[in-house]
Amino acid sequence: MKSISIVFVLFVMLSMVYAIPAVYAEDDDEEDREGFGEMKREREHQDEGIPLGTDIGNVILYGTIAAIGASIAYTAFKITSSKRKSSPKS
Amino acid sequence: MTIKKTNWKFVVFLTLLSLLVIPPTLAYADDDDEAEDIVENLGWVAVGAGIMANIPFIAMNKIRRYAIKTGSSTVQVAKQIRTVYKPILNFHIMLNSIGYFAGMTHGLLLSRHLDSISLSLAIVMSVMMISGLLLKYTSSRNSKIFGKLLHGQFGLVILLAALVVLHIVVGDD
Numbered sequence: 001m002k003s004i005s006i007v008f009v010l011f012v013m014l015s016m017v018y019a020i021p022a023v024y025a026e027d028d029d030e031e032d033r034e035g036f037g038e039m040k041r042e043r044e045h046q047d048e049g050i051p052l053g054t055d056i057g058n059v060i061l062y063g064t065i066a067a068i069g070a071s072i073a074y075t076a077f078k079i080t081s082s083k084r085k086s087s088p089k090s
Numbered sequence: 091m092t093i094k095k096t097n098w099k100f101v102v103f104l105t106l107l108s109l110l111v112i113p114p115t116l117a118y119a120d121d122d123d124e125a126e127d128i129v130e131n132l133g134w135v136a137v138g139a140g141i142m143a144n145i146p147f148i149a150m151n152k153i154r155r156y157a158i159k160t161g162s163s164t165v166q167v168a169k170q171i172r173t174v175y176k177p178i179l180n181f182h183i184m185l186n187s188i189g190y191f192a193g194m195t196h197g198l199l200l201s202r203h204l205d206s207i208s209l210s211l212a213i214v215m216s217v218m219m220i221s222g223l224l225l226k227y228t229s230s231r232n233s234k235i236f237g238k239l240l241h242g243q244f245g246l247v248i249l250l251a252a253l254v255v256l257h258i259v260v261g262d263d
Binding site: 050051052054056057058060061063064065067068071072074075076078079 | 204205206207209210213214217232235236239240243245246249253256260
């Protein structure tokens with residue numbers, strides 16, 4: 001019971017860590033829309049890097065996720081195959 | 091034992107509290123050029139810590155394995171390396187933790203410029219960190235083997251290095 005409550009508190013605190021900056025950033029975006037200079041600066045920032053949702057961006061992101069999934073699957077396969085080898089045949 | 095447990099909880103609480111306080115106060119970091127420089131430097135801290143933590147550790151492991159493989163004359167070298175293994179492992183864990191949290195803070199504070207490379211980098215870093223924690227803190231044999239195999243995957247290390255280089259190149263443009 002105690003461990004469950006600790007996990008719950010940790011979860012709430014961690015979600016707050018992620019949620020609070022996002023809320024602040026949202027406020028900031030609204031303020032940025034005042035004035036031409038700020039809009040221009042915002043557009044300049046959008047040109048940086050490879051944005052999410054573009055073709056190359058999707059390839060990089062999904063490629064990374066696929067690579068991680070493949071390595072986890074490979075690790076699990078290695079463990080199960082070595083277990084099968086070590087267990088006596090019936 | 092009880093004092094140790096309380097200390098551990100206190101450290102976790104303080105870490106979470108500081109995490110709660112720092113991101114909101116620096117959420118406006120993008121607005122100020124000087125603050126943005128500081129946040130960018132956090133990324134360089136992460137890169138530096140990663141290089142310092144991993145290159146000596148990987149080199150040491152490779153030398154030790156090679157020494158054991160080659161035979162009787164080099165076994166002495168492997169034995170000597172074994173004596174310094176624990177401090178170097180602690181150094182590796184400490185610097186990697188610093189690098190991870192510096193990198194994540196850098197990413198959170200500059201989340202407005204989030205792109206696919208940064209997100210991929212954050213995912214790979216988290217996977218490596220979780221597998222490292224699994225390796226260090228679990229007592230179950232299966233999860234230990236799983237953590238060891240996943241943490242030492244050469245493909246993931248190459249992917250991480252490639253994403254770091256891409257992130258630096260794209261960020262500099």
